[in-house]
Amino acid sequence: MVMMMLKGNEATAYAAKVAKVQVIPAYPITPSTLFPEKVSELIANGEMKAEFIPVESEHSALSAAIGAAATGARTMTATASQGLALMHEVLFIASGMRLPIVMAIGNRALSAPVNIWAEQQDTIAQRDSGWLQFYAENNQEALDLTLIAFRVAEDERVLLPAMMGMDAFVLTHTMEPVDVPDDKLVEKFLGPPKPKYPILDPTKPATFGAFVFPEHYMEFRYSQFVAMEHSKKVIDEAFNEFKELFGREYKKVTGFMNEDAEILLVTMGSMTGTAREAVRKLREKGEKVGLIKLTVFRPFPKEELIEITKNAKIIAVVDRNISVGFAGAIFTELAASYNNIKEKPKIIDFILGLGGRDIRLEDYYEIYNKAKESLNKEVKEINWINVDEEAVYEVEGPL
């Protein structure tokens, strides 16, 4: 292992290096551009042996990745926001063809208005694409979760592509000390990049991405559904083995000061660090508050989330995304997870930090106070935090 000062994008580039990724088709987009830059540099310096394919769009980047993965090569790419949106149709092709591509995402807001800063809307908008989704809290997690993503995606019981999200700038462009593990240890964890599925091979012709009639299509979709369910166990196995080999522990859902908490915050990504500090400060004042961090969003860790939150009175979900017309995604899915359970905590949604607006300690205090208020009186189900409601009132009128 080597400790290095790395930005988030560089951490995922080094993950590609130590995972011995063989093909990297990529198209630059803020805030992911540093990934193709760093990877090209590593290849040019002879530190990494891989084929870098410069393409003309994100649509082509993922299409090239599909071709590469179909030949059995370990394949990775990176993108963000509009780039991921442009990949939309190709995402479904990659998961439908069951190709274990890994993609690092710099989570960024979508246009319009044009904005390059942190928000998880881009990957949340792709939650139905059949890709696994991991979210990093810091740059070390970005590197580690990229390796874990390969391990799970390539597992024979899964064979689904995976995306690993890290918040724009807060992680992608911020330097942190990162432990870059040794190639040999990584090879022990991932195994050599040998395909476990039929590959594009001129000596054994086959049809890939075939046309399928209504008589068969549903079985392929159900097959993906089953594989995604299987991935739940595979992810736990990967987390356990990762801890044994590298010493760092991951869980789909991680609790902090949650044991006797009456009010639980649920966070995902870089916002968790600030939330932890807020919880610590509130605990000093004797408040019974705890924190649940979500690391895996697809497959949605329903069972683990219920287990860890069921004794709380209030769950305050913090969503850095919004499905306009309903609510934030984590709120929606957590509430749906509790659907058939009689005794359940009250679940309240808090939308904040969109388009890179800073998530501050005082925002968490406000969230906590609102959640606490709800113990005695009705509060809104969906609450926008740190937003100028008056400015919106001027143009849209009252809600």
Add this chain to the structure above:
Amino acid sequence: MKITRGVVITEPGSTALEETGSWRTFRPEIRYEKCIRCMICWNYCPEPAIEKKPGENYPVANPKLIKMEVPVINYKYCKGCGICVNECPTKAIDFVREEK
């Protein structure tokens, strides 16, 4: 049913397994007593779902034609496009609604 993961097909000929006859709304039926065995329908069938068969055992419009082959519709694959109905010079093909 047998499927592969990721829709990879390693053997040729899988299209023949898709029985497109299930798409049919109208069904062409040849009235052999009017058929002059010209094979225009066979020529035009885009599928092709019309096959040539020995004609001795079929009704015939003219006894002189008895040695000629007849067109026979393979309903497993006939999608019911109606081109044969339209092209038949003796109007020997009826087009009837599929009913079960």
